[in-house]
Amino acid sequence: MNVPAAWYLILAAVLFGIGAFGVLTRRSALIILMCVELMLNAVNLTFVTFSRTLSDISGQAIVFFVMVVAAAEVTIGLGIVVAVFRRRSSTSVDELAELKG
Amino acid sequence: MIAGAYAVPSVLIFVTCVVLILVGAVGVITVKNPVHAALSLILTLLGVAVAFVAQSADFLAAVQIIVYAGAIVVLFLFVIMFLGVDTRRHVEIEPLVGQRAFAAVGVVVTVGGLITLMAKSHWVSGALSVSNGGQPIATGQGNVQQLGTAVFTTYLFAFEATAALLIIAVVGAVLLARRERAVASEDVGS
Numbered sequence: 001m002n003v004p005a006a007w008y009l010i011l012a013a014v015l016f017g018i019g020a021f022g023v024l025t026r027r028s029a030l031i032i033l034m035c036v037e038l039m040l041n042a043v044n045l046t047f048v049t050f051s052r053t054l055s056d057i058s059g060q061a062i063v064f065f066v067m068v069v070a071a072a073e074v075t076i077g078l079g080i081v082v083a084v085f086r087r088r089s090s091t092s093v094d095e096l097a098e099l100k101g
Numbered sequence: 102m103i104a105g106a107y108a109v110p111s112v113l114i115f116v117t118c119v120v121l122i123l124v125g126a127v128g129v130i131t132v133k134n135p136v137h138a139a140l141s142l143i144l145t146l147l148g149v150a151v152a153f154v155a156q157s158a159d160f161l162a163a164v165q166i167i168v169y170a171g172a173i174v175v176l177f178l179f180v181i182m183f184l185g186v187d188t189r190r191h192v193e194i195e196p197l198v199g200q201r202a203f204a205a206v207g208v209v210v211t212v213g214g215l216i217t218l219m220a221k222s223h224w225v226s227g228a229l230s231v232s233n234g235g236q237p238i239a240t241g242q243g244n245v246q247q248l249g250t251a252v253f254t255t256y257l258f259a260f261e262a263t264a265a266l267l268i269i270a271v272v273g274a275v276l277l278a279r280r281e282r283a284v285a286s287e288d289v290g291s
Contacts (some may be wrong), residue, residue, distance in 0.1 A: 024208070083277045
């Protein structure tokens with residue numbers, strides 16, 4: 001008997017939590033983008049697990065689209081990081097406080 | 102670990118996944134050097150790819166390696182090299198008081214609630230969609246065939262929309278990264 005789906009779901013939830021903690025606490029915009037990738041991967045793992053358990057290929061199709069969106073998101077995100085670095089010489093998100101009330 | 106109840110290879114594969122994913126993920130959020138964080142990210146992505154293979158998502162495992170480890174992480178490394186390695190971590194500065202403690206509590210509550218909710222609903226529940234007719238997910242070539250059929254029939258519109266999305270992302274990235282210079286000025290140097 002194979003490993004139950006629950007184990008993979010718990011692993012994905014823990015991975016999501018680690019990524020969320022990184023997004024909330026790290027200061028560098030680059031690391032925050034990497035942590036967003038961790039969270040997206042956790043969701044992908046959940047989708048694949050559901051897909052296997054329900055014998056439904058739709059879960060894998062959605063993971064495929066999530067990967068496309070993740071690639072687009074990283075491209076734009078890193079473009080913004082480079083543009084901000086040109087103006088501010090820093091990638092720390094704390095220093096972007098112009099809109100602070 | 103419940104030994105004996107489950108097939109040994111699948112348990113071994115799962116343990117490998119756990120080690121790869123958790124070591125990599127903890128590395129991403131703890132190391133100082135962004136290059137090391139990117140390498141830890143590769144470790145996590147490999148672990149997720151192993152989990153994909155173990156759950157008969159062969160095509161996605163290949164895409165995971167090619168797109169994530171091959172393209173996205175290289176893009177990260179490229180930008181890190183472009184900006185210069187910044188190892189300042191500002192550990193001592195905490196602009197929001199108690200941010201880390203609040204983040205930890207929030208994450209623990211969220212993950213705990215998520216696991217409790219899933220356990221209460223017997224982990225997996227829901228109706229099958231019509232795309233696969235309830236056939237078991239195939240591996241290898243069969244997996245590519247099933248996924249291709251789903252993407253090019255049920256999800257055709259979404260698939261075409263991703264083409265527009267990628268074009269927009271590429272144009273946006275080029276516009277963002279372009280160095281602005283006065284067109285009227287005569288100097289050709291940077």
